[in-house]
Amino acid sequence: MTTTVATAATPRKRQAATDRAVAENRLGLKLVAPAVVVMLVVTAWPMIQALYLSLYRYRLTTPNDRAFVGLRNYGTILTDSLFWHDTFNTVVIMVVSVAVELVVGFIFAMVMHRVIFARGIIRTSILIPYGIITVVSAFAWQFAFSLNNGFVNSWFAWLPGIQTGADATNWFGHHWPAMFAIIVSEIWKTTPFMSLLLLAGLSQVSEDMIEASQVDGATWWQRLWKVILPNMRAAIMVAVLFRALDAFRIFDNIYVMTRGAQNTESSSFLTYRQVIEQFQLGLGSALSVLLFLTVLLLAFGIVKLFRVDLARARGEA
C-alpha cells in the first residue's frame, strides 16, 4: 500500500529517490508503531470498553444482575445534583488555581529571568515542588492546616477569621476552607511548572524590542502589557492549556486531604469512588465516558478560544 502511494506522490523523481522515500516511509512507520500501539491499547481500547460497560447495569457485588439499560446510566448521572456539584467544584479548583498560578508563575519567571546570582540554587529550589509527589504535598498542607498540629492557624492568627487555641479554625470542617486548603496544595505544587514554561517564553522576547519601547518612553506597565505579554502569547497559551487540563483532573490532593468530605469531591474523585468503593462498574464507566468527553470539550474549547496553534507552538510546522 505504501509503495503505490509513495510512487504516485512522486512520479517525476528518479526511481532511486522513490525507493529511498519508500524505505524511509516504511522505517518511519516501523519506528513509531510500538509507541502508537501501546498508546492505543491502553487508552482507546479501554475507552471503548468503558463505552460498552456504560450501557449496562453492572455492579460487581451483584454480577448476575447485569443487564443492558441503554443510556439510563447517563440519565441517572445527569439528573443527579451530586454530579453537577462535583463538576462545579472541579471547575472552581481549575479556574482559581490556573489564574493564581499564571500570575505567581509569571512573577517567578520575571525574577528568574532577571536574577544574575545563584541561578543554580533557584532552579534547584523551584524543581523541588515540581518533583515532589502530589501525595506528599497534600499531606504537608493537610498537616499545615491541621487543627492541633498545623502552623497555619498560629502563624496567621492576626488575620480576621483565623483563630488558635480552644476554638481554633477548623479548615477541614467546612466546604470553602477545605477547598481553600486543597487549592493551596495544588497551586504550591504546580506553579513551578507554570513558571518554567513562562520563563522559556520570556527568554524568547527580544531585549532590543523592550529597550526600544523604553527609549520611546513606555512605562514599565506599558512595556509589560504592550510588548512582553503579547510576544509570549504562545508560551502563555500552552501553559494555560496544559495546566487547566491537568487541574481539571485533580484527584490526589482531594483523596489525601478530605476524601471528598465537606462536599469537596471532584469529577475524578466521584468516578473513582463509584468504581473502586461502590463497585458500580456500569455507572462508573458512564462517569468515565463523561469525564473523558468533558476534558475533550475543554481542550477543544481552550484551543479554539485562544487560537492555540499547538503544532506551531511545539515547533512542529
Next chain:
Amino acid sequence: MARRTRKALFGTGVGFVVIMVWCLLPVAWILSLSFKSQAETNSGSPQFLPKSWTLQNYRDILHNSDFLYALRNSFGIAIIATLLSVIFATLAAYAIARLDFKGKRLVLSLALAIAMFPVVSLISPLFDMWRTFHLFNTWPGLIIPYMTFTLPLAIWTLSAFFREIPWEMEQAAQVDGATPWQAFRKVIVPLAAPGVFTAAILTFFFAWNEFALAISLTSTTAARTVPAQMSFFVGSDPFNPPYGQLATASVIVTIPIVIIVLLFQRKIVAGLTSGAVKG
C-alpha cells in the same frame, strides 16, 4: 537610571527570597514533623519545630515491612516503566524529527490527546480488564499504563532534542555506506543520549508520583507503590493520623527526587521547556 537599576535589583532580591520560601517552606515543615515524637503530635503541637527532636519515626518506618515493600515496588515499577517508555519514545521521536512518513501528524495528535487524557476515566475499564487478564495487583498492571502516559512527554522532549542534532553526521555515515538503521544506532544514539536521559528523568518523576491508578489497580503490598501505601497509613486513632510516620515516609520518598534535581536541574529545565514555546 542608577536609581531604577537599584530598585529593580531590590525587587529581584525580594523575589528571590519569596521563591526560596515558597519552594522550601513546606519541605522544611515535613522535615521538621518527621522529627516530632508521636506523643508530641498526639497532644497537639502547632509550633513549626519539634520541642524535642527524635529519630524514632525513622527507626519505626525502616522496620515497617509494608513501607519497605512499597518502596521496592515504587523503584521497580518506575524504573521499568521509564526504560520501556524511553525506548519506544526514542524510536518514535527519531522518526518524527528525522524521517518523512505518512501519518506523522496523526502520531503527534495522538500523543497530544493522550497527554490530556483524564487518567481516572481509565480506572473503571482497566479495573475490569486487568482482573480478566490477571494483571490486577501486579507490576505489569501498573507499568503498562505508566508507560503509556509518559510516552507523549517523552516523545515531545526527545523529538525537540533530536531536531537540534547535527544530522550531516548521519548523512556522512550513510555516504560511507551505513544503512539508515546503522546510521541511527552508531551515530545518532550517542549524540542523542543527553536528550534521552532528560526524557527518562521526566518519565521517572511521573511514574514515581502517580497515585490514582496505583490505589485502584492494586490491593496488597505485592504491587502497591509508596504514594498508595501512604494513603493506607492509619494509626490506632482515626482522628489522630500518625503525623510523624507520614512525614517521615514523605521525607524518604522525596529523597530520590531531591538527589535527581540536585544533579540534573539544568537538564530537567531544558527538557520541560524544550519545544514547548517555539513560537
